[in-house]
Amino acid sequence: MQYVFENNDCTIMVQKEQFDIEQTLFCGQCFRYKKTDDGYIQGVIGDRVIKIVQYDDRIIFKECSEEYFKEVLVDYFDLDTDYEKIKSMLCSDETLKKAIDYAGGIRILKQPKFEILCSFIVSQNNNIKRIERTIEMMCERFGEHISDGFYTFPTPEKLSQVTIEQLQGLSLGYRDRYIVDCASKVASGEIDLSILDSCEIKQARETLLSICGVGKKVAECVLLFGFYRVECFPVDTWIKKVMDKYYPKGLPTSTKGIEGIAQQYLFHYMRTFESK
DNA sequence: CCCCAGGGTAGGG
DNA sequence: CCCTACCATGGG
Numbered sequence: 001m002q003y004v005f006e007n008n009d010c011t012i013m014v015q016k017e018q019f020d021i022e023q024t025l026f027c028g029q030c031f032r033y034k035k036t037d038d039g040y041i042q043g044v045i046g047d048r049v050i051k052i053v054q055y056d057d058r059i060i061f062k063e064c065s066e067e068y069f070k071e072v073l074v075d076y077f078d079l080d081t082d083y084e085k086i087k088s089m090l091c092s093d094e095t096l097k098k099a100i101d102y103a104g105g106i107r108i109l110k111q112p113k114f115e116i117l118c119s120f121i122v123s124q125n126n127n128i129k130r131i132e133r134t135i136e137m138m139c140e141r142f143g144e145h146i147s148d149g150f151y152t153f154p155t156p157e158k159l160s161q162v163t164i165e166q167l168q169g170l171s172l173g174y175r176d177r178y179i180v181d182c183a184s185k186v187a188s189g190e191i192d193l194s195i196l197d198s199c200e201i202k203q204a205r206e207t208l209l210s211i212c213g214v215g216k217k218v219a220e221c222v223l224l225f226g227f228y229r230v231e232c233f234p235v236d237t238w239i240k241k242v243m244d245k246y247y248p249k250g251l252p253t254s255t256k257g258i259e260g261i262a263q264q265y266l267f268h269y270m271r272t273f274e275s276k
Numbered sequence: 277c278c279c280c281a282g283g284g285t286a287g288g289g
Numbered sequence: 290c291c292c293t294a295c296c297a298t299g300g301g
Binding site for chain 2: 028029120123124125126127128129130131174175178212213214215216217218221234235236237238239267271
C-alpha cells in the first residue's frame with residue numbers, strides 16, 4: 001500500500017471500487033463511527049480518535065503519523081489484502097456480482113476483540129441504530145475520556161464490576177446481565193480471547209459459545225469482525241432472506257474459505273438496497 | 277394492537 | 290435432535 005505523509009496527515013491512493021470508506025464504516029460491521037458536519041468521518045480505534053475523509057481515489061487520515069499508519073491502520077483496514085482478486089472470484093455468482101456492483105468498496109475490519117464481543121452481544125434481537133446508541137452510552141459511562149465527545153470502550157475489568165442497576169438507561173434490555181457475565185469471564189481469565197487468534201476454529205467457536213448471551217450467530221460475528229476468521233458466516237435475519245431467496249441449496253463454492261467476506265457484501269446489499 | 281430488529285435461553289417434546 | 294414462549298426496548 002502506497003502512502004504519502006505530509007502536514008501531519010496520511011494520504012493513501014486507492015481505487016474507490018476497492019476501498020470505499022463510507023461503505024466500509026457504515027455497512028454494519030462497526031458501530032462507533034459518525035459523520036461530522038464538515039464532511040469527515042470520526043471514530044475511535046482503541047484509545048485513539050481517528051478522522052478520515054475520502055475524495056474519490058484519495059483517502060486522508062487526519063493527524064495521523066507514519067508510525068500509527070503502519071502499526072495500526074494497515075492492519076485495521078486490512079490494507080495488505082487484494083480485494084480485487086477476492087471479488088473477481090466471488091463475482092462468478094450472479095447475486096454476489098449484484099451485491100458487489102452495489103457496494104464493492106467494503107473491506108473487513110480487524111476490530112478490538114473485547115469491544116466486538118460486547119457489541120455483538122448487544123446486537124442480538126436489536127437494530128443497528130439502537131446498538132450504536134447503547135454502545136456510545138456504555139463508552140461514555142464506563143470508558144476513559146479521550147477528547148471532547150470521545151471515549152474508549154470499557155475494559156473487561158471495569159465492566160465486570162458494574163452492577164445491573166448501573167446499566168439501567170442504556171437500552172440494553174435483558175442483555176444487561178449478559179454483558180456483566182461476559183466481562184467477568186474475560187476479566188477473570190476464564191475466557192482468554194488472545195488464544196482465539198491461533199486455535200482451531202472449532203475450539204474458538206466452542207469457547208465463545210460458553211459465554212451466556214453468545215449463540216451461533218454472535219459467535220460467527222465475533223470471529224469474523226474481531227479475529228478476521230473470514231470463513232465464518234453469520235446468519236442474521238437479513239442473511240436468512242438472502243439464503244431463502246437466492247441460495248436455497250447453500251452458498252456457491254466460489255465462497256469457500258471466504259464466506260464471511262461474501263456475507264458482508266450480501267448483508268449490506270439486502271439490508272440497504274434490495275429490501276427498499 | 278401488530279411486527280421487526282445483525283438472537284439466545286430455557287424448557288418440553 | 291427439533292420446536293416454541295419469552296426475553297426488553299424502540300420504531301414503524
